[in-house]
Amino acid sequence: MKNKYIKRPVQITNVTTGETRMSEPMPVYAPAAQGISAEVSEQSALNPATETTPTSAEGEMISSALDGLRPEASQSEAESTTATPESGGVQAAPEGSGKSNAKGKGKGAAASKPKVSIETLEQFIAHAFVQKGRRIRLDSKTERLIARSPRLADATMNALFALSDLDTRLAVPRQLLLVSREVGGFPALREALKSFVAEVMLRHPIFADADLRAVVRNLPAASGAELALKRVANYMPPSTEGNEALKPAELQELRRNAWQLLVTWLATSRGLNLEALANLLFQAVWSPAARELDDDNARLRALTEIEHSAGVGVACEKFRQNVIDAGFACDQAQRESAGLREVETELRLQLQQVETERNALTNELQELKVNSTSELADARKQHEVERTHLRHDQEQLRGRLIRRLGDSIEMLEVGLTALRNKTPRTEVMVERAEHVIDALRAEDANLKEE
Secondary structure (H helix, E strand, O other): OOOEEEEEOOEEEOOOOOOEEEOOOEEEEEOHHHOHHHHHHHHHHHOOOOOOOOOHHHHHHHHHHHHOOOOOOOHHHHOOEEEEOOOOEEEEOOOOOHHHHHHHHHHHHHHHOOOOOOOOHHHHHHHHHHHOOOOOOOOHHHHHHHHOOOOOOHHHHHHHHHHHHHOOOOOOHHHHHHHHHHOOOOHHHHHHHHHHHHHHHHHOHHHOOHHHHHHHOOOOOOOOHHHHHHHHHOOOOOOOOOOOOOOHHHHHHHHHHHHHHHHHHHHHHOOOOHHHHHHHHHHHHHHHHHHOOOOHHHHHHHHHOOOOHHHHHHHHHHHHHHHHHHHHHHHHHHHHHHHHHHHHHHHHHHHHHHHHHHHHHHHHHHHHHHHHHHHHHHHHHHHHHHHHHHHHHHHHHHHHHHHHHHHHHHHHHHHHHHHHOOOOOHHHHHHHHHHHHHHHHHHHHHHHHO
């Protein structure tokens, strides 16, 4: 690989006063072996209009962290700048740069902007931190290169965490998380990005609350997403001695970046759709912010100061579609309700008719019960009377038959006695027999008449 020039801040020491500061990014000789340090520093030259110049402390920390991600750099980098006492400042003096500088004077800055080449995951993550929250992309070629070895070593992770510690307002992790959602056929790379973002979130003070950490880890005992989002949106850093308090604008930016990151994390880790996310944001962020507006003028100001129209359009389109779907569902429900009301009216009429018939049958049954009870009582009484009469008649008949039989037996015995005499008297027997026969015929006629 060829050596190339990159832009990076360099330390300037005033030989008169001894004051030290960091310069604006300037061309510096960087051997290709420096790896990611050269790559991420080159990106600063690609976006000069939007690059934010780091402070001296940040520059030293970034340089130190990036040094941990590459092999031992050659001493040519250390010798790439030399102080000039005459000018009291710093002059870039890279080795072998005379020809390049001569050409640069005629052709402008184009010769000092080499193309960035990213081949490892740590290089890509460091490149994201150099962008400081600006949108990053991962083309298919770089994606395949990074996916060959997506695992991050412990030393590499520590160096990247040092970079993340500089991102105190959480501007970068959401961009990495969005890139992970675009990774197609490399699940290991996608999970590595998600795992790194999760660790960065857990390292930040805004997610220090135990419940928020449970939400990030997707634990079953974690609170709801709405409550977690409200906690992040209303975060107030603890006041501790030795730490510089955030300005209101900085705190507002931190809160915004944090809840945007948390929403993106919930969409990625829990698979929430856009409709659920819009409802979640409305309940936890947008609605509370809207309630703080005092009058219509403040609301008008808020409406006319919307910067990201696309996001508002997505949310409003989801809400609008929900309203349309709810309107269709309401119309369908009203039609079904009208049909059900008609059915209900018919059923009520049928019910009234059935109740009328039931009441009539109930009354008729009651009357039948009363009548049957009365008739049954009369029948029982009459039956008792008749049974008494029949028993009386039976007793009379029995007595009469007994007497008749007794008289007939007695007469026949007298007639038999007359026949048994030494001189039988047949006329007595005939008379007695005729008398018995007449009596039995008379009794037989009486029985037939009864």
